[in-house]
Each structure stands twice: as C-alpha cells, then as structure tokens.
Amino acid sequence: MVARHAPPSPHATPLPGPVSIPPVRAMGLSFEDLPRHWFFGHPVHSAVVNGLSLLFPAGERFFIRSVKHFEDRIGDPALRAAMRGFYGQEAHHQKEHHAANAAFERQGFELASFMRWWERFAFEEIEPRFSPEIRLAATAAAEHFTATLAEVALSDGTLDHAHPAMAALLRWHAAEEIEHKAVAFDVLRAVDPRYRTRVIGFLVVSAVLAYGWARAVRHLLAQDASARPPLPTEARRRLPRVIKKVALRLADYLRPGFHPEQHDNRALARAYLASIDRLTA
Numbered sequence: 001m002v003a004r005h006a007p008p009s010p011h012a013t014p015l016p017g018p019v020s021i022p023p024v025r026a027m028g029l030s031f032e033d034l035p036r037h038w039f040f041g042h043p044v045h046s047a048v049v050n051g052l053s054l055l056f057p058a059g060e061r062f063f064i065r066s067v068k069h070f071e072d073r074i075g076d077p078a079l080r081a082a083m084r085g086f087y088g089q090e091a092h093h094q095k096e097h098h099a100a101n102a103a104f105e106r107q108g109f110e111l112a113s114f115m116r117w118w119e120r121f122a123f124e125e126i127e128p129r130f131s132p133e134i135r136l137a138a139t140a141a142a143e144h145f146t147a148t149l150a151e152v153a154l155s156d157g158t159l160d161h162a163h164p165a166m167a168a169l170l171r172w173h174a175a176e177e178i179e180h181k182a183v184a185f186d187v188l189r190a191v192d193p194r195y196r197t198r199v200i201g202f203l204v205v206s207a208v209l210a211y212g213w214a215r216a217v218r219h220l221l222a223q224d225a226s227a228r229p230p231l232p233t234e235a236r237r238r239l240p241r242v243i244k245k246v247a248l249r250l251a252d253y254l255r256p257g258f259h260p261e262q263h264d265n266r267a268l269a270r271a272y273l274a275s276i277d278r279l280t281a
C-alpha cells in the first residue's frame with residue numbers, strides 16, 4: 001500500500017511570537033528651510049513622496065482604529081503590548097508627517113481640499129463599507145507595503161538625494177515600520193486566520209492606496225508649473241530594479257504560508273534606530 005502524504009502545512013515551521021516595540025521616539029523634526037524640490041532637485045520625485053506624506057495622517061489613524069477594534073479579543077500579553085507600541089509609533093508618524101505637510105503648505109501648495117477628500121474617502125466611504133475583519137486585513141497588508149518600502153528606503157541609498165530633514169523623517173518612519181511590521185498581521189492571525197480574508201484585505205488596500213496616492217501626486221503636480229527636467233541617469237537606471245524588487249515582495253504576501261518575519265530586514269532598522277536612540281537618549 002502506498003503511503004499517502006498530507007500536503008505540507010503552510011504553518012509547518014513555527015511562526016515567531018510578537019516582537020516587543022520600544023517606547024516612542026519623539027523626533028520633533030524641523031522642516032523650516034525645506035525647498036520645494038527637496039528630492040533629486042526634481043518636481044516629480046518630490047511630489048511622489050509628498051503625495052505619500054499626505055496619505056499618512058488619515059491612513060495611520062485608520063490602521064490604529066482597525067487594530068484597536070480587536071483589542072478585547074487578544075489575550076496574549078506580548079501581542080497586547082506590541083499593539084500598544086504600534087499605536088504609539090503610528091500616532092507619532094502622523095504628527096511628524098503633519099509637520100512636513102505644513103511645510104508643503106508654506107511652500108504654497110493648497111492641501112486642504114485634498115485632505116478633506118481623503119479623510120471622507122477613508123472614513124465615510126471605505127471604513128463603513130467593509131467588515132472589521134477586512135479592515136484589519138487591509139491594515140495588515142498596508143503594513144507589509146510600508147515595511148517593503150521601508151527596506152528599500154534604508155538599503156538602496158536613494159535618500160542620500162533627499163533634503164536632510166525629509167531623509168530623517170523617512171528613515172525614522174521606515175525603521176519603525178519594520179519594528180512593528182508584524183503586529184497587525186499577528187492580530188489578524190489571531191482573530192481571522194482565513195486566507196481569503198488576508199487576500200481581500202490586500203486587494204482592498206492596494207486599490208485604495210494606489211488611487212489615493214495617484215490623486216495626491218496629481219493634486220500636487222497640478223500646482224507646480226516648474227520645468228520637469230529628465231530624471232537623473234542614476235535614478236532612471238535604478239528605478240526598474242527597485243520596482244521589480246517591490247513588486248516581488250508585495251506579491252509574496254499572497255503566499256499561503258507568508259509571515260512578515262520571513263523577510264529578514266530587522267538589522268537595517270536596528271542599525272538606523274541605534275543612531276537615533278543615541279541622539280535622543
């Protein structure tokens with residue numbers, strides 16, 4: 001008789017437990033002398049990252065609400081502590097991105113109409129339309145997006161072409177995104193481990209972020225009539241590689257046995273955060 005083998009379980013390797021999140025680091029960054037084209041000296045590069053900054057305050061508020069909703073369902077004290085660490089970090093990210101966004105306004109950009117639209121879209125159209133489980137799954141997927149972008153930001157040297165205040169904001173934010181990358185995912189595993197929920201959350205947040213980001217960039221570029229020189233050669237050369245790496249990483253989220261800790265990028269975050277912790281100690 002031929003022995004029948006069960007298919008390998010996606011959870012055959014034990015998954016790591018929650019990683020503790022350190023106390024918040026209050027950065028208090030100043031964007032006083034930020035030039036309009038602070039990234040590669042280029043209006044498009046700057047608008048692409050500024051657009052992301054416009055999405056963060058409401059986006060991160062949405063993430064906190066989505067995770068907090070399930071607080072009563074989580075019994076593991078380590079995961080509960082990690083959830084509190086997650087709220088603290090995301091709240092501080094909002095604060096610093098507000099400061100950066102205020103600097104864009106001082107440069108002459110009108111942001112209020114976009115912010116009103118984005119808040120309404122997030123909290124009046126998206127939030128009521130989906131179940132708490134799908135909102136949590138969307139948050140877990142968004143955290144994978146931010147951790148993926150964070151790894152690029154901390155490893156490929158692109159931020160060497162940014163104004164120092166924006167480079168500091170983005171590197172700090174990136175490093176903390178890696179620190180808390182698994183929190184929402186672990187909460188989702190605890191309350192709704194179905195693969196289907198994870199995939200729907202991924203699809204929802206991909207569509208919402210792509211749409212919101214595109215509108216934000218368009219809103220900014222419509223207000224910047226300055227000449228758009230060709231992208232620097234180095235950026236042009238690097239872009240396809242970065243896009244391929246990000247796309248593969250994002251797609252990996254759809255692998256049934258995926259867990260954020262399978263992407264080993266914590267050393268990058270630790271190295272950068274050690275330099276901040278020395279400064280703020």
Ligand SMILES: [Fe+2]
Binds near residue numbers: 090093177
């Ligand atoms: Fe964040």
Ligand SMILES: [Fe+2]
Binds near residue numbers: 143146
């Ligand atoms: Fe995050």
